[in-house]
Amino acid sequence: MIVDCAIYRDGFRTEGPADVSEALDEVRRTGDGFLWIGLYEPTTEEFDFVISEFGLHPLAVEDAVTAHQRPKLEAYEDSLFMVLKTMGYHPDGHAVSTGEVMIFLGHGYVLTVRHGAESPLAQLRAGLEKQPELLRKGPASVLYAVCDLVVDSYLDVAAELQTDLDELEAQVFAPGRAHGVAEQIYAFKRQLVVFRRAAGPLEEPIARLVSDGVLFVPEDLRPYLRDVGDHLTKVTELVEGLDRLLSDILGANLAQVTVQQNNDMRKISAWAALAAVPTMIAGIYGMNFEHMPELRQPWGYPVALGLMALVCTLLHRAFKRAGWL
Known part of the structure; x- marks a missing residue:
């Protein structure tokens, strides 16, 4: 038009x-x-x-x-x-x-x-x-x-x-x-x-x-x-x-984004390490062999739990100091 x-x-x-x-x-x-x-x-x-x-x-x-x-x-x-x-x-x-x-x-x-x-x-x-x-x-x-x-x-x-x-x-x-x-x-x-x-x-x-x-x-x-x-x-x-x-x-x-993903992976790895320690100890004592250290001791159970807590605490402090957590 x-x-x-x-x-x-x-x-x-x-x-x-x-x-x-x-x-x-x-x-x-x-x-x-x-x-x-x-x-x-x-x-x-x-x-x-x-x-x-x-x-x-x-x-x-x-x-x-x-x-x-x-x-x-x-x-x-x-x-x-x-x-x-x-x-x-x-x-x-x-x-x-x-x-x-x-x-x-x-x-x-x-x-x-x-x-x-x-x-x-x-x-x-x-x-x-x-x-x-x-x-x-x-x-x-x-x-x-x-x-x-x-x-x-x-x-x-x-x-x-x-x-x-x-x-x-x-x-x-x-x-x-x-x-x-x-x-x-x-x-x-x-x-x-x-x-x-x-x-x-x-x-x-x-x-x-x-x-x-x-x-x-x-x-x-x-x-x-x-x-x-x-x-x-x-x-x-x-x-x-x-x-x-x-x-x-x-x-x-x-x-x-890459840096953030790396930070996330470090955190995931740190928490996975913390979870792996008690899992490993519990897995060893869960194998039910007859001859195992402290298997029939009355203090064996609390010692195993204390060991788990101690190692996890040390790892947590180490990861925290390194900036992974």
């Missing part, structure tokens, strides 16, 4: 024909301004008019309809096609969710296609309409603004993940909290995998937009895109830092 459609001349939104075909013809006839159309999760049937009116490449159209694409930039003879992964953070579930924005850029038009809840562009359009000096740079200004919005959202999500990681780190090193944290760490790693799949592949398309010779990207807009590239580099560095720190936290957690 078409969410919004407008013609921009000299950096300002203007009234134009309601029909998309007539609006595009007017822009191309006058040679000034550009047409910006926004669509949200269009079906193949809804996208048919786009294929005929804008002459878009069928492979790019297929990607725009089916979604679930990697971030990329494809250049055709008369258009550019770019895919970006949008991202949002949900504090209730401490989870990252993604959406997609596809951008078609051509002579006199820019077409944005959104998929998923994490790809709002209404505020972006309203913000751009307050920056006529940027809109005067043509349809590529919309491409820059979308890239800038997406990368800035990455920074926001990275900051939220950093806060969650700090809380997880404190939980790992809290006394008696080592067990049961590994599942949370692995879940956090899955969030970082989603993040890296969105941000990592975007570096190459941004680098291409900054380079010379890219169709429909004017020279005076490249410094803006270069700034987006700098922010994206910061994002990737933050994600790599989070991943390294998370690996260290996982290693520390596993070490804590």
Whole structure:
């Protein structure tokens, strides 16, 4: 479905024909301004008019309809096609969710296609309409603004993940909290995998937009895109830092669990040794041989019990001093 459609001349939104075909013809006839159309999760049937009116490449159209694409930039003879992964953070579930924005850029038009809840562009359009000096740079200004919005959202999500990681780190090193944290760490790693799949592949398309010779990207807009590239580099560095720190936290957690297991095994071994002494003595005297020391002495039974208590007491003190109990 078409969410919004407008013609921009000299950096300002203007009234134009309601029909998309007539609006595009007017822009191309006058040679000034550009047409910006926004669509949200269009079906193949809804996208048919786009294929005929804008002459878009069928492979790019297929990607725009089916979604679930990697971030990329494809250049055709008369258009550019770019895919970006949008991202949002949900504090209730401490989870990252993604959406997609596809951008078609051509002579006199820019077409944005959104998929998923994490790809709002209404505020972006309203913000751009307050920056006529940027809109005067043509349809590529919309491409820059979308890239800038997406990368800035990455920074926001990275900051939220950093806060969650700090809380997880404190939980790992809290006394008696080592067990049961590994599942949370692995879940956090899955969030970082989603993040890296969105941000990592975007570096190459941004680098291409900054380079010379890219169709429909004017020279005076490249410094803006270069700034987006700098922010994206910061994002990737933050994600790599989070991943390294998370690996260290996982290693520390596993070490804590191992130490705790060793302590438990020492305690179990110590108590087993304490139980083995009376068991051994009772087992010897329970063999019922006729000729055994002190077997028929009246004090034999209390002596055997006293021996058990004495040896167990000595072992208990020894284990206690060694830290096993």
